[in-house]
Amino acid sequence: MLKLEERRASIQPIKSKLKISILDDEDIKKINEAAISILEEVGVLFPSEKALKIFADVKANVDFDKKIVKISSHLVADYLKKAPRCYTLAGRRPELDAKIGGENGTYFYCSGEAPNVVDLETGERRRSIKSDVENMAKIADYLPIVSLVWPTVSAGDKGETAPIHGVEACFNNTEKHVQTESVMNEISAKYTIEMASVIAGGRDKLRERPIYSLLLCGIAPLSQDKGGIESALAFAEAGLPVGIMSMPTMGLTAPPYPAADLAIGLAEVLSGCVLIQIAYPGTPIFITIQPATVDPRSGDYFYGSSFSQITSAAAVQVAHSNGLPVTSQFSFGGNAYKLNSWQVGMENVCGHLLSVMAGADMSFGPSGMIEAVALLDMARILFDREIFQAIDIITKGIEVNDNTLAFDMIREVGPRGMFLGRKRTAEELPKLWPPSILFEKSRIVGEKYRDAEEVAREVIDWILKNHHPAPLDENVKRELRKIAAAADQDENLKGGIRGR
Amino acid sequence: MDNKELFAKMEQSIINYDKDEAVRLAKMALGKGIEPAEAINEGFVKGIQAVGGLFGREEIFLPELVMGAEAMAAATDILGEAIKKSGRKAKYLAKGIAGTVQGDIHDTGIRLVTTFLVANGFDIIFLGTDIPSSLFVEKAKELKPDLILLSALLTTTMPNQKEVIDSLKGAGIRENVKVLVGGAPISQDWADQIGADGYGENASAAVEVAKKLIGG
Ligand code: B12
Numbered sequence: 001m002l003k004l005e006e007r008r009a010s011i012q013p014i015k016s017k018l019k020i021s022i023l024d025d026e027d028i029k030k031i032n033e034a035a036i037s038i039l040e041e042v043g044v045l046f047p048s049e050k051a052l053k054i055f056a057d058v059k060a061n062v063d064f065d066k067k068i069v070k071i072s073s074h075l076v077a078d079y080l081k082k083a084p085r086c087y088t089l090a091g092r093r094p095e096l097d098a099k100i101g102g103e104n105g106t107y108f109y110c111s112g113e114a115p116n117v118v119d120l121e122t123g124e125r126r127r128s129i130k131s132d133v134e135n136m137a138k139i140a141d142y143l144p145i146v147s148l149v150w151p152t153v154s155a156g157d158k159g160e161t162a163p164i165h166g167v168e169a170c171f172n173n174t175e176k177h178v179q180t181e182s183v184m185n186e187i188s189a190k191y192t193i194e195m196a197s198v199i200a201g202g203r204d205k206l207r208e209r210p211i212y213s214l215l216l217c218g219i220a221p222l223s224q225d226k227g228g229i230e231s232a233l234a235f236a237e238a239g240l241p242v243g244i245m246s247m248p249t250m251g252l253t254a255p256p257y258p259a260a261d262l263a264i265g266l267a268e269v270l271s272g273c274v275l276i277q278i279a280y281p282g283t284p285i286f287i288t289i290q291p292a293t294v295d296p297r298s299g300d301y302f303y304g305s306s307f308s309q310i311t312s313a314a315a316v317q318v319a320h321s322n323g324l325p326v327t328s329q330f331s332f333g334g335n336a337y338k339l340n341s342w343q344v345g346m347e348n349v350c351g352h353l354l355s356v357m358a359g360a361d362m363s364f365g366p367s368g369m370i371e372a373v374a375l376l377d378m379a380r381i382l383f384d385r386e387i388f389q390a391i392d393i394i395t396k397g398i399e400v401n402d403n404t405l406a407f408d409m410i411r412e413v414g415p416r417g418m419f420l421g422r423k424r425t426a427e428e429l430p431k432l433w434p435p436s437i438l439f440e441k442s443r444i445v446g447e448k449y450r451d452a453e454e455v456a457r458e459v460i461d462w463i464l465k466n467h468h469p470a471p472l473d474e475n476v477k478r479e480l481r482k483i484a485a486a487a488d489q490d491e492n493l494k495g496g497i498r499g500r
Numbered sequence: 501m502d503n504k505e506l507f508a509k510m511e512q513s514i515i516n517y518d519k520d521e522a523v524r525l526a527k528m529a530l531g532k533g534i535e536p537a538e539a540i541n542e543g544f545v546k547g548i549q550a551v552g553g554l555f556g557r558e559e560i561f562l563p564e565l566v567m568g569a570e571a572m573a574a575a576t577d578i579l580g581e582a583i584k585k586s587g588r589k590a591k592y593l594a595k596g597i598a599g600t601v602q603g604d605i606h607d608t609g610i611r612l613v614t615t616f617l618v619a620n621g622f623d624i625i626f627l628g629t630d631i632p633s634s635l636f637v638e639k640a641k642e643l644k645p646d647l648i649l650l651s652a653l654l655t656t657t658m659p660n661q662k663e664v665i666d667s668l669k670g671a672g673i674r675e676n677v678k679v680l681v682g683g684a685p686i687s688q689d690w691a692d693q694i695g696a697d698g699y700g701e702n703a704s705a706a707v708e709v710a711k712k713l714i715g716g
Binding site (some may be wrong): 115116127154155156159160162163182184219225227249251252253294296297298299300301335336371372374 | 555562563603605608654656659684685687690702703704
């Protein structure tokens with residue numbers, strides 16, 4: 001059983017002793033060259049006048065009519081140099097800082113922004129609302145395996161300003177670093193950055209300790225989103241870290257080959273990175289390439305296919321070869337999956353094991369997410385937690401020394417002896433039996449273990465009742481309320497964000 | 501080549517996913533003075549129905565279905581203009597316009613819905629992504645479709661489905677069309693709430709609902 005006790009938030013990255021390299025140096029070189037050819041000869045669509053001007057100012061090849069930017073290898077090299085390899089995604093206190101690019105290993109998100117949720121009481125699928133965001137942030141705050149928190153569902157009761165309310169809900173319910181992937185226009189960006197600034201105690205303090213960041217997704221193939229790119233510029237202006245993601249779908253929005261997906265995905269993300277570094281040199285950035293496959297019979301979308309996973313893990317090497325931190329591996333299933341389907345369990349193990357062994361700086365982590373990020377089942381995060389615990393154990397490898405070779409014990413016990421009733425065994429055995437929801441003893445006669453799902457739901461209930469994330473100061477809370485209320489009144493945010 | 505042979509070739513061109521051949525045959529039909537509607541109904545539609553059948557039996561997959569639908573679209577574009585003039589109708593089940601609402605660029609789902617409907621004998625014009633409600637209304641007035649298909653994948657763009665419906669009302673043409681909505685965050689509840697005529701969970705459901713709505 002998991003030990004449930006009230007405690008303050010903590011974070012736990014996983015550092016792997018096991019290392020894999022999926023690509024060799026020659027492969028990496030070829031992929032980088034292909035990406036540069038794409039940037040130089042095909043270009044990337046930037047439907048933002050602002051972005052086009054930034055590129056034109058440094059003499060990139062900009063076609064203002066077609067809104068296509070072609071970027072030379074020199075520009076790429078010059079501006080990537082300005083991006084830091086190591087930086088901090090700050091929590092509200094230093095113990096919760098994720099030190100990206102350092103020696104600590106892979107940090108995990110609790111990510112998502114699904115539009116739907118499994119209702120905790122009825123078990124029914126329904127549209128998510130703001131209180132669901134609050135609840136999941138609280139759960140993420142409690143679980144050490146989570147270092148970085150997204151609004152995992154949308155505040156669907158808030159309409160157009162749902163992303164802003166989602167961020168507020170997170171700030172109010174976790175001390176960990178908060179990141180958004182749905183604040184996708186400049187106006188919303190400014191409201192939420194103001195929230196972060198109020199919490200940090202001013203713009204300069206926020207810049208010093210960025211407790212808030214953005215992940216922007218390109219539109220495969222080879223395009224950026226107008227609102228998104230302008231939001232990213234606003235984050236960078238405030239000194240906040242920005243991630244740039246590409247989601248090539250093999251055979252649909254990208255060629256049907258993993259190698260080509262890495263190349264086209266890299267071209268897409270580099271175009272965003274270069275823009276940010278031209279506009280605000282030194283902005284902390286990271287990239288992520290998350291390919292998917294589709295069911296050729298229905299077009300249904302699969303994050304978790306083995307082809308996607310190996311490609312996402314290979315992107316770690318590609319990113320590092322460009323001096324950029326990287327987030328790896330979604331664990332979100334496919335859009336047509338059933339709740340608790342077998343696939344997702346298998347997928348989440350393979351994917352994250354690969355990303356940790358590949359040395360990813362971050363990974364999308366345990367989320368309780370399913371249906372390709374369209375449905376959150378909160379209790380599932382405990383199943384994901386099991387998976388990460390297993391990955392942690394496996395990737396720590398085996399410690400070999402005199403103590404662990406235990407020759408003295410072996411000599412003492414001898415042939416046909418028993419190691420059970422020994423002091424050292426008493427100390428060590430519980431460590432070989434880590435806390436788990438999977439092996440809870442059943443009280444029902446004839447049933448050995450209880451249903452893990454039932455246990456998981458009890459744990460979630462416990463956390464929601466008993467865990468109290470360190471609250472924000474009342475004044476700060478009130479300020480955040482005011483900012484969200486102002487956003488709700490902002491005419492420019494009505495009508496599905498007009499004028500994208 | 502007599503007309504029967506020509507129709508057979510048209511059918512075959514779609515089954516072979518041969519866009520150039522389909523276009524060539526469409527032009528040939530016009531040259532020979534064949535009724536364009538007849539060319540579509542007796543030739544190309546049979547081809548796309550055969551392709552749809554193969555797809556349904558999992559003998560071919562989406563790439564082929566898309567190639568077939570594209571060959572079909574290329575041929576019918578050429579014949580469409582002539583049909584307009586002739587006044588006769590092709591044997592489509594119904595005509596529709598489809599797109600993703602403003603602010604939203606997710607197009608995989610709605611493209612699939614379009615492709616499935618086309619493969620099932622509907623005439624659907626795909627307007628694209630990030631389509632403002634004013635454009636849906638304008639196209640509805642211009643093309644007089646039986647169906648309007650609205651896709652939204654984002655929580656923030658769902659309200660724009662309602663906005664299209666309201667705009668159709670405002671323009672006084674709401675009663676002339678059936679509005680179908682869909683997308684991952686969309687549900688039957690939402691469809692009811694915004695006064696849509698139908699909701700489809702996936703592309704096959706979209707076909708079923710569309711058929712029901714047009715009474716086919
Ligand atoms: C692929 C994808 C993308 C691709 C889109 C590529 C493309 N050309 O379409 C890219 C990478 C570009 C993208 C971008 C973004 N995305 Co996106 N994306 C997805 C994802 C994973 C899958 C969508 C998909 O293709 N599904 C496969 C198809 C086959 O299924 P479908 O779309 O649901 O369609 C089927 C049915 O719904 C139905 N249907 C659909 N439309 C219609 C219409 C009618 C009339 C009918 C009857 C039926 C019907 O039939 C279809 C066929 O079976 C979804 C998650 C999800 N599970 O939906 C997120 C998701 C929709 N995206 C999301 C987000 C946040 C974004 C970004 C803002 C990310 C960012 N930070 O930049 C941008 C937004 C850009 C914009 N302005 O729209 C969120 C939305 C969150 C929310 N609660 O609002 C989701 C839910 C994922 C997530 N939780 O993060 N995305």
